[in-house]
Amino acid sequence: MSAANQQPEPQRLLFIFLRASLPDDHGEKDASRFHSGQGGALQPIMCVDKTLGELSIFSALVAEAERIEKDWQIVLVAGLAGKNGVAPSSDDAEEPLKMMLHAVENGGDLSKYMAFDREGVPVQFG
Numbered sequence: 001m002s003a004a005n006q007q008p009e010p011q012r013l014l015f016i017f018l019r020a021s022l023p024d025d026h027g028e029k030d031a032s033r034f035h036s037g038q039g040g041a042l043q044p045i046m047c048v049d050k051t052l053g054e055l056s057i058f059s060a061l062v063a064e065a066e067r068i069e070k071d072w073q074i075v076l077v078a079g080l081a082g083k084n085g086v087a088p089s090s091d092d093a094e095e096p097l098k099m100m101l102h103a104v105e106n107g108g109d110l111s112k113y114m115a116f117d118r119e120g121v122p123v124q125f126g
Contacts, residue, residue, distance in 0.1 A: 010087035012080045014049050016100050017065055017072040018042045044104050045069055049080075049093035058120045074123055076100060077114040 020040040022031060033040075046069050055061055065072065080088045080096055103110060115123040 007079065007081060010051070010082040010085065012049050012051055012082070012088040012090075012093050013055065014047070014078045014080055014093055014097050014100060015061065016044050016047045016076040016097070016104060017069065018074040018076065018104065019045050019071055020073045042074065042104055042110075044101050045072055047097050047101065049090055049097060051087050058116070062118060062120075073117060075116050076104070076110065077116065078112075 020042055023041045030040075046065070048065075050061075055064075061075070065075070078096065078100060080093055082088050100113065102108065103113075110125050115125065117123055
């Protein structure tokens with residue numbers, strides 16, 4: 001959120017909350033990696049967009065998310081820049097959120113998004 005605050009144009013933050021699961025066709029190695037906190041398949045379970053004015057700290061996002069859905073492990077985050085000092089609307093965020101969902105659902109490249117666990121620790125996909 002501090003990175004979004006440093007941008008020259010107002011930002012709308014896009015969030016996709018994910019649940020990690022073990023695919024049905026997993027092998028023993030996959031299961032071992034999954035149970036050690038690595039690997040697995042990511043399933044989107046909810047998404048939301050917020051302006052920085054609506055959300056100032058990560059813990060507030062986590063608290064709000066937990067009131068709706070407790071079973072998530074990772075949140076993907078992207079920023080959507082405004083124009084001429086005006087922040088994007090929720091309608092403006094709809095298509096970028098769909099693109100993020102599409103990337104998750106189809107095993108696309110998630111490296112262009114920031115990802116954090118429930119504690120706010122950055123997560124890298126590899």
